[in-house]
Amino acid sequence: MKYQTKTLASGLRIILAAEDSPVSYLGIGIAVGSRHESRLQHGLAHGIEHMLFKGTRLRSATQIIQRMEAVGAELNAYTTKEETMLYALFPSAYRQRSLRVLLDIARHSRFPEEEWAKEREVIIDELHSYEDSPSELIFDEFEDQVFHGHPLGHAILGTERSVGRLTTELQRSFFARYYRPERMVLFAQGAFTMEELTAFAEAAYPGEALPYRNSPEQAQPLPELSPRTVIRRKQTSQSHVLIGRSAYSLYHPRRLELSLLANILGGNGMNARLNMELRERRGLVYHVECNYTPYSDTGLFAVYFGSSHRAEAEAIELVLAELERMRQQPLSEQELAAALRQLRGQLLISAESKEQSFLAMGKSFLHLHRYVEDAELQERLGQITTEGLYEVAAELFDTSQFHRLIYR
Structure with a gap:
């Protein structure tokens, strides 16, 4: 599939993967997330x-829903630490309707007071659902431990107290500051043309681009914290454990090596080292995983597992031992070849999901200003060496530098 890109005078960037398809995808990515909030606005x-989705200058909340749902379209959005994504899937015959609606939402949302009074309660219910799920809650608290005092640390949803403080006046101010075309990407896949996308986008965002500025919150230096162990008494039926540290940023040249190491340790495959050791050989855990999350100026590497309380200590020791083994013992050429073969297969299967590949395209263009296509990624994977992996493990897998968070 070929990709076309364009930057408009307003600064809005467009990327299109055109294809003749009965279903099309359209998204707007905005380079703003929870790290851009001030301390009292979590x-x-x-x-x-x-x-x-609660109304614009041109459409009410009901009209937005009806315009999309009436033709079988799906309208979605999500927020992370550094981005907000608004996107839709729809029959290609309704692509111009979808363009109008999404651009209207991103350009003219008005944040009515009566809608916020209701939606605030929905978000607080969402917060409570997280509190009832320790396997999810622990990840938010762990980031606050690793990035304590930094805007990256606090939970995306905020707290019940902070959400209660938010007003529609704050929302309008934040929206006006960050939902600017120079911070945005319009991305599409399906039966669009670049001329079509350009015409609608220029009508929504006429004029010249403003200088792109990061917020003071994003520019704040990262904290230098000593590793520590935090234990929370949650009265859960099992222990939940996170072990990890800060890691490479999205732009680090060794980011792909760390991604491969995370996949070897605790990726989706049941043959991942930690799954084989903790579950298959020892029967200590039901689930163990390893995650690497890159941000624009840092990253997070972490191992999570849930176990019985009696197995917790042994499982922790085995995780730390496996990390030290990777740090002390380089992979063989055969192990590297097997790991690359597995990762390539996983990437190939993942690319079969049009929605996921579409979102990956938008996210890549938003943050990297280009789309890293499969051929380029495969070439980069082919450049990974056992020496390079060993150097990454030696640098990052010093277990004396790992934070620990335990719910029990």
Whole structure:
């Protein structure tokens, strides 16, 4: 599939993967997330995401729903630490309707007071659902431990107290500051033309681009914290454990090596080292995983597992031992070849999901200003060496530098 890109005078960037398909995909990515909130506004970016569907200058919340749902379309959005994504899937015959609606939402949302009064309660219910799920809640608290005092640390949803403080006036101000075309990407896949996308986007965002500016929150230096162990008494039926540290950023040249190491340790495959050791050989855990999340100026590497309380200590020791083994013992050429073969297969299967590949295209263009296509990724994977993996493991897998968070 060939990709076309364009930057408009307003600064809005467009990327299109054109194909003759009965279903098309359209998204708007905005380079703003929870890390751009001030200290007393936690949950603001996520609250705005909810409110984007609650009415514009041209359409009420009901009209937005009817315009999309009436033709079988799906309208979605999500917020992360550094981005907000608004996107839709729809029959290609209704692509211009979808363009109008999405651009209207991103350009003219008005944040009515009566809608926020209702949506605030929905978000608080969402917060409570997380509190009832320790396997999800622990990830939010762990990031706050690793990035304590930094805007990256706090939970995307905020807290019940912080959400209660938010007003529609704050939402409008934040929206006006960050939902600017120079911070946005319009991305599409399906039966569009670049001329079509350009015409609608230029009508929505006429004029010249403003200088792109990061917020003071994003520019704040990252904290230098000593590793520590935090234990929370949650009275759960099992222990939930996260072990990890800060890691490479999205732009680090060794980012792909760390991704491969995370996949070897605790990726989706049942043959991942930690799954084989903790579950298959020892029967200590039901689930163990390893995650690497890159951000624009740092990253997070973490291992999570849930176990019985009696197995917790042994499982922790085995995780730390496996990390030290990777740090001390380089992979063989045969192990590297097997790991690359598995990762390539996983990427190939993942690319079969049009929705996921479409979102990956938008996210890549938003943050990297280009789309890293499969051929380029495969070439980069082919450049990974056992020496390079060993150097990454030696640098990052010093277990004396790992934070620990335990719910029991």
